[in-house]
Amino acid sequence: MLARVANNLFWMGRYIERTEHIARFMNVNYFSSLDAPHELSHSRQFVLRSMMFMVGEHVNEDSEQLNEQNTLYKIGLDSEFPYSVINSIRNARENANSARDLISTELYESINKFYHFVVNYPVDKFVKNGLYDFTVNVTEMTAILRGKIRGTLLHDSVYAIIMMGINIERATQIIRIINTKYNDALLAQGSYGDKFSNSFEWTTLLKCTESYDMMRRFYKKTPTSISTLEFLILNPNCPRSIMNSLNQVHNHIRVLDPSKAYNKNSTAFLVGKVRAEFQYKYIEEIEEDIQSFIENILNNLTKISQKMEKEFFNY
């Protein structure tokens, strides 16, 4: 595989995954806030700020009133905003375009159909009453893409590169979502006697990551801060957990070059090291200083990405 094309496939995977998380975050937060139990979490400003925080836009704490339609437009369909859904799928497609000869017709057509769905979505409808329809379609279409990737591509180095992209991005987005909701839970505590550890925000967080039902099955209890974080960060069987993403990255990097796992300068070595460290963490230790933990994991994910660039994409 060409180094340039590998780079494009890696980013195709990342953008596909990113599209989904942004869309689902908008959906879940907006709709769960409509009948949220507390004054703050019920407030529209609170939700809009939360959305902006998730896509990395910092809003001045109190001074700025966000306009609902403008905010939704910006995150959903604004081509000028780099982190919007429309830009993510556009970039995914652009990257797929240049690797079109390597991926299956079925996968390419699905990406393309998806892109045309987003590009042709009427802005007016979206900001007024299309949020649910739009975001549900987007999340379903990303599921189709994942199915086509798994079901129609040869499971060789092309697949490994795409899956590396998907899983690195997944871990990145999950940790950003955790960060955002953790922050929301801190802000919301105290309103109507809400306690941090039992905050309504933990349920929202689990729903944002499509993990609510399985978390209930696993713990058989109402989500708390500890159990939610443990499930989303450390549970290797939760498909959205950081641990699971790292395990997948670890599997796929070994397909790319099995012999290099013991070379200390290789990506495989770095991934193995980060993963090993993770395996022996426990949640109480993480919760003690969640901010540094979040910074640390984001830092490690960037390092893995940079290492890949150096080892495989350097053309």
Added chain:
Amino acid sequence: MKHDDTTIFSSYERNPSLYDEIFDENGNVQKTYETLFDLYGKHSIEDYVNLNSKAKASFFNQGITFQVYNEKKTQEKIFPFDLFPRIIHPEEWDIIERGAIQRSKALNLFLWDIYHEKKIIRQGIIPMELISSSANYLHQMIDVDPPGGIYNHISGTDIIKHNDGAYYVLEDNIRCPSGVSYVISNRTALKRALFGVFNHYQAYSVTNYAENLLDLLESTKPKGVDIPNCVVITPGMYNSAFFEHSYLAKTMGVELVEGRDLFVEKDFVYMKTIHGPEKVDVIYRRIDDQFLDPLEFRADSTLGVPGLFAAYKKGNVTLANAPGTGVADDKAVYTYMPEIIKYYLDEEPILNNVLTYHCSRPDELNYVLENIDKLVIKPVDEAGGYGISIGNRLTKKEIEVVKIQVKENPRKYVAQPIMSLSVHPTYIEDSESFEQRHVDLRTFTILGKDKEFVLKGGLTRVALQKGNLIVNSSQGGGSKDTWVLKK
């Protein structure tokens, strides 16, 4: 068959002076088209509008598009596709196929000759100026022996049906002819929209092009190579034919590369992969001669690979088509095709040539200047339908301008009688009905040392503007699925 008032054919206007491929001079449907006409006639206008928009969506979804740049945003467009297919009889196809192969072989021998001994010139059959004055004659190719002796591995032949019912060749394209992917995607789109019609006709499949192309590329491997590594080189994803380049690479299962993915070391070509350099043996190149290698041709080219030509000359890598083939698809060389075929193959041409006047010959130049209103004036070295003047469409003032241009540089122009391209019923979106439009046919021929193949189908191109004779996609042309019927 009578026209029904409520169907899509009810308002079809037949201009009796044009050669309509489906209606005879009395307005009756030709036998071959009867079933098809019946099937399409069953659709109401509303139905058909719907089908047409679904077919368009299918092109968007398949990503068979090109980009148009406006001031504000880039727009994505599809090449217009018409759902009413064109049918070619097996007997007619037989002539086209044999004729296309004959021309490819003759052109190949001609290219070998003019880059080696130049016998055809020394024997006075064609004039030296024709070659020496051609912008596409590459002196770098003199005495270079391409692997297997093949120059034009892939040829596209543009053929029209005149109002005498016979086929004529308009031009040979042996540089980087494009369009073959549209043959296949047109078929796919028609199958998706109107699968039922295929139950009534036995048309040849068009999907075997890629396997034949790969077969050919592998057969041209350099000496000493066991299993050749073949690639397709493209100018990049913003090129209007990028879809075709990626389609061919994908269906052949080979790598699609850009110039920046390749490098040359000690006269061998390598591509940069995730595991380091990998040797490349055969390149199906979709970039023009002048851009292939900045060391040998245009120094400002960023699309090519420095040192590529030296590797080619050494025989370490094969280029298909060979550099320098453009000299033979020059429109002035075209006029000598009957002589060229006779000289190298000792055969009569199977496909007709259109009578052509050389403006470089004084007596013919005089005839051209006096009869511009009855002629088509073409520059000899342009592709894509650019620079063509059709005499009976010009105002007196415009005729004077053309006269001056021709007089200033007579070698640059040839003239032909205005050929009447046949017409085919074509759905026009603005009027929501079928109208007569001019069509031509581009066939795709693959030529190897022991291989001759013509794709059974070809691309029927349609001039979408009423009365227009220029069918090139760069001039707003569309296309149709083309069925070659089985015997």
